[in-house]
Amino acid sequence: MSGKTVHPKNADIHAKLRRNRLVKMNIPLMAMFLPVIAFYIVFKYIPMLGLVIAFKDYNFFDGIIGSEWVGLKHFSYLFANAHTRDIIYNTMLLSCLRVFVGFPFPIVLAIMLNEARKLWFKKAVQTLVYLPHFLSWIIVGGIVVTAFAEQSGVVNGVIRLLGLPSYAFLYHEGTWMAIFVGSSIWKEAGFSAIIYLAALTMIDPSLYEAANMDGAGKWRKIWHVTLPGIRPTIILMLILSMGHVMEVGFDHVYVLQNQVVSDVSEVISTYIFKIGLQGANFSVTSAMGLFESLIGIVLVLITNRIARAFDQGLW
Template identity: 45%
Template sequence: MTRHAATETGMDALTHKQTKLARLARRVYRYRWYYLMMLPGLVYFLIYHYLPMVGVVIAFKDFNLIKGIWHSPWVGLKHFEEIFTSPDIYRTIRNTLMISTYRIIFGMLPDLLLALILNEIRVRWFKRTVQTITYGPYFLSWVIVYALAFSFLAPESGLVNTLLRHLGMNPIDFLTNQEYFRTILVTTDIWKNTGFGAVIYLASLAAINPQLYEAAVVDGAGRWRQLWHITLPGIRNVFLLLLILRIGHIMDAGFEQVYIFLNARVYETGDIIDTWVFRRGLENLEFSMATAVGFFKGVVGLVLVIGANKLAKRFGGSGIW
C-alpha cells in the first residue's frame, strides 16, 4: 500500500468516526429531556449503589475501625476461607435457597392469578375495591405483619389456637415450631405482596392490543382460548422479567421479614445468610467477614441473573438485555 493510499484510508476512518459522533450528538440532543429526567436516578444509583462498592476491599483486609479501610492489613482470602469452614454457613445457605425457592414457586402465581381475575371483572367499582384491599398490605411494615400473625398464631391468645382448644385439640406453638416456620414466612409474604405484583401484571395486560380479542371473538374463540392464545403470551415477557429479577435475589430470602419472625428455636430451618451476617458483622463487629459474605452473594446473584437471562432468550423471551 502506497503512502497516499494509506493516508486516504486513515482519512476515511477519521471521517467515519466523526460521522458516528455527530449522529450520537444529534440523538442525544433530540432526546435531551429524557436524559435530563434520567439524571436524578443515575445520580442516586451512582452515589448510593456504585460508589459504596469501593468498600468491598474490606473483604480482603482485616478491617480495623481506627486504622480505616486503606490502612487495615491485607489478608487476602482469609475471610472467605473462614466462611466456608464455618459449621453454620452450609445450613444458612440451604435455608436461604429453600426459602427463596418457595417464594418464587408459590409467590409468583398468586400475583398472576389475581391480575387475571381482576382483568375479567367488568364492574369498575368492585374491581377497584378488590384491588385496593389486596394492594393495601404492601404498605404495612413487617413489624405490623408479625403483630397480625402473632394475634392469629400465639400459643395462648391466638385466634387459631383458641379455635383448636374449642374443638378439643391441643394448641400448637406455630411461631417457634421448625415445621411451620417456612410456611408462615411464605404465607405472610404472599398476603403482603400479591396485590403489588398484580398491579405490574395489570399494567402489562392493559398494553395488549384489544383488536386481538375482537379478532378472536370473530373467529369463535371463547374466554379460555383468548386467555391461552392472547393474554398469557402477552404477559409472558413480563413474567420472565420478574422471574429473572427474583432469581437474581435468590441469596437474599427477605432479611427484614426473617429477622423479625426469627427466634432461637427455629434457627435450624429459618436462619439465613443475612441474619447470620447481621449477628457476625454488627453484633460481633466482624465487618470484614460480613463484607466477604456480601461479595460472595453478589457474585452468585450476578451469575444467576446472566444464566436466567440467557435461558429466557433461548426459550423465546426478551430477557433483561
C-alpha cells in the same frame, strides 16, 4: 434519476441541530432522572469500594487501607464452617420458596382482576390487595405473630372452637416456613400484580374477539391469548426475581424468627447483622455479602441465557 444532492457538511449541520433540539426537549426528563442517578451512585456504587475489606483483616484503628491483606482467608472460613454453610442453605431454601411459590400469585391475581366486570368490585379488591405493600415488615410481622400466637392468636382461637388443641405454628420449622412464604405473598402479590395488569392492557382486543368466534371459553382464552400476551413480562419479572434469590430480606425474617426455629430461620442477612454489626466482624460478613451478590449475578445471567433461547432475553 433526479433529485437534489445534500452536501455532507450541510447534512452534519442538520443532524447536529436535530440532536441539540432533542436534548433541549428532554432536559426536564433528564433533570428528573438526576436524583435517581445520584441515589445509585451514592448508595449503590460508592459502597462497593468497601468490599475490599472482605480480603483484609479490617479493624477501625488501621482503617481500610492500613488493615492487613489476607486474600481469600475469610472465604475459606465461610465454606469450611458448617454453620455458615447451613446459613447459605437456609437463605437459598427460603428465597427459592418465596420466589417460585409466590411468583404465580401476582399473575393469577392480575388475570382475575382483569376479568372482573364490576368496576366498584375491581377497585375495592385492588385497594385491599395493594394495601399490605405499604405497611412495613414490623407491622406485618406483628399482625402475623398476633394471628398465629398459640394462646391468644385468632387462628388458634378458631382451632379451639372446632374442638382441636392449639398448635404453636411459629415454633415448628415446617409451619414457620409456610407462614414466612405466605406472609411474603400476602404483602407483595397485590403490588406486583400492577405490572401484569399494565401488560394485560397491551393485548390486542381483536385476539379475544377471534377466540370468541372460534368458540373458545374463558379458560381457553386465558391460556391461549392472555398468558402468551404477557409472556415477555413474565419472563422479565422472573429474570429480575432470580437476582434476589440470595436476598431473603432482614426485617421479614428478623420479626418472625425465634430461637426454636433458628435452624431454618438463620439466613445471610441476620448473620451479617449479628456477626458483622453486633460482633464487629466486618471482614467475614463482607465476604458473605460479596458471595451473596455474585450468586445473584450468576443466577440472573443463567436465567437470561435460558430466556434468550426462547427469544425472550432481557439483553
